Amino acid sequence: MTIDQSPAWLALKRHADEVRDTHLKDMFAEDAHRFEKFSFSAAHCLADFAKQRITNDTLQQLIKLAEQQELPQKIEALFTGELVNTSENRPALHTALRQPKETPLILQGVDISEEIHSSLEQMEALVEQIHNGQWRGYDGSPIKTVVNIGVGGSDLGPLMTCRALNLFTTDEIRDIELHFVSSMDGSQLARLLNQIDPASTLFIVSSKSFSTIDTLANSNTAREWLVNASGLPVELISQHHFIGVTASPAKASEWGIPEKNQLHFWDWTGGRYSMWSAIGMAIALQTGNANFRRLLAGAHDMDTHFRSAPLTENLPVLLAMVGIWNINFLNIHAHAILPYDGRLQHLPAYLEQLEMESNGKSVTLKGEKLNYATCPILWGELGPNAQHAFYQLLHQGTESVMCDFIAPALRYQEHGDELKAQHQLALANCLAQSRLLALGDSVLEDAVNAPSHKRYRGNQPSTTIMIDELTPESFGALIAMYEHKVYVQSVIWEINPFDQWGVELGKQVATSLLDQLANPSAATTDSSTAGLIRFVQQQRQEDKS
């Protein structure tokens, strides 16, 4: 029996038929206590589901669905290292990365907790060496600039977190100028190399496989730049200007990075779940080792909550199940991520990868094609800026969209009144938008008499997630909450969130097209691709002549 034929699912379908036609404004009119009933908090985070199109019954039935899918057992399986990544036959142990050192976790007879912490400690030693000005470039200069080369999980997590926690630093830390380079076309790197000093620049090459073409292309360009600037042999440059963060030590060594400058993580850490490992070195460089540990501690708080709290008040579970309700029972297939704090600028891009690469699947764990919706299209932008961009569609377009509004309750506590007022302004806008999306123009008196193009239909569901303050702990908890939400949804949909076979074939096809671009006469592709290759070729010839 597929899940969409299961009793809990069918019950929800029937329930949806009852609820579907009730407007959110009527739900609020009927019940003055929606906030008390539908908001939950744990580990620095509060999630308010009151503006979701749910009733008491909805939540109960959603929990029944989760129980039917044996969610509690599946959560335990995740934490204890069972092979939840079935297609690659391995566990997914990002939770172990933030577990305290004292808690052992035995995997195939090895205490991985010890390995994890020894890798972290090695990273911390390198970070300290760089902060002390004792990592030396080829002419003996201390490192002043660090460039993180990575893509996907090796880029988005560290980048997002460095921006989010840019105010967190400690006095002992020397200012390290930090850059992120990801794009395979080299455009970020080319611009950067003009601005920085080779002798005092260190590159962190982050790649789980150490064979990601995007990252290696950028690393090779960086190394060539250093060799040219220094006039020194390539081996020497590789030894003194590169740190490799990888799960494939042999490949990193082959590229030229000595073992002592390698930081390792493991095949059981998915790329998009890896910022808690040495992949997060950039975070430690910017905020200091202690703040990196605080980030891990915050995530661990959320892990503990997720593992131990009953489903009915379990934040990641509720976030996931409300999503299931919207996607599978209210047929909403677009999800907007809207942070109201400029420091969370890169959160949408991070969640786009986390959710869509994890749950953008259409085959079940048993290898069967499924016939219900899974991960929706997810996108986002800083809320205040998006108000001037795509909110028009949210308010008056034809698509139903579910939104996550995200904001800290407190900000600028140690600053002057002007900045505090700016935070109030952002909060007021955050609350106004979610209110308007839910209730439509019923918030006004006399709205019915307005012309049609000025009407707001409302009934767009949203969750508001508030953290107390943006700190390493609360941020760690927030991200861990989304990670677990993704896992819960995968359990309901019976899919594997930890593989990404859909990104593999493109790499292979690109490799074969690379040859054909170089030698167009040999092109054997469809007529469209062949035509485009011809166009590029023509442009090249004209450029030469």
Place this chain on the structure above:
Amino acid sequence: MKVKVYGADLTAWVAAASLAKAGNDVLIEGPETQLKKPLQDISALRDEPGLLDQIQLQMEVGRLKRTGAEECETDIHWLALEHNEFQGAQQIIRGLEQAVPQNLLIINQCNFGVGATEQLQSILNEDANQVVVYIPNNLQEGKALQGFSQPKRITIGSDNNWAITMTRSLIRPFLQNIEHLLLMSSREAEFTKLAITGMLAIRIGYINELANLADQMDVDIDTIREGMGADPRIGSHYLAPGCGFGGQNFNQNIARFSDIFEKRGQNSLLKTVISENETQKELLFKKLWQHYQCDLTNKTIAVWGASFKPGTASIDNAPSLKIIDALLAQGVTVKVHDPEALSNLQKYYTDEPSIHFCNNPYDAITAADALLVVTEWPEYWSPDYEKLLQEMRMPLIIDGRNIFDREALEMYGFTYIGVGR
């Protein structure tokens, strides 16, 4: 005359010893903690040549006494406090305002910054001849006693005729070699003091920058600076390139002057000079690093000179510290000699097994892969080259003060690396 000197560091002790030597009855009031210490345990006294002897002599003849904060019948008070003790100075002056209702002369020698003397004066009643006069502290560590008793120039910062007359008579014994006795307002004198320090730093910073360029352009900075110094508009003072300047007063003053610029929203040339100087302090390490192709594994490096300049035991802000830090971070065995600063260095690097403190310069170079000359102590200028060649593992000399002759050293068979040549 009866003079009371306030302060605990070198400036205060030099003033007290010199004023006593000139025949004054001098009391020196320091903090209680220092008062209990035997004189030889006060590092400021130990590090300055001749000072401890002079103090002991003046105490024996009874003209110099140590005291705590107690009342006394003195009309002349000499403030030589640290730059961050402005509140302490205010407190002293408030006490004196009551205790000495008229004809009270206070000499302020502290580097509190521009306008500080005026602020102190505002506590007092100038009409009753209660006056604060500013005399800039021109102390040069290593030559402090001579600098005090035979200055070439003295500035008196005051507008009050009674106070100027009194001050002149107090400093009269020290005016034999005087070339310039300048009178200006206290505010201008304070500004001038900082301006001079800044100018000197800029000169050193510039010649160092030129030396680094000369390194890459195949010219000898020694020739260049001779040419520059021959121009009377420039002169040859403070044009010796090297591996950075240090010392407590000099660095502090420049840093504070630079802060003043920054607070007024101006980009400071001095700020650049300070940060470039910090970089310059690592120059010898960098030259070594480059020579050994970025690999100092298992190397033993000799360091000659740890004090920030010859003639002092002080290692405050000394380039040697940055060089030794860098060497230790690379796992190098460091063998260091200094004629006076070793015990200070030993206190700075406690529990550091990779550093050896050598009482003899030739102990330091045994089996060394390089000799770094960091401070130009006179005894280093003409070493036993044969012995160096025999004892060193690699005959590599990196000369941070350009004290050696390149051609001669190369003739002996050394690899020589200087600064800017």
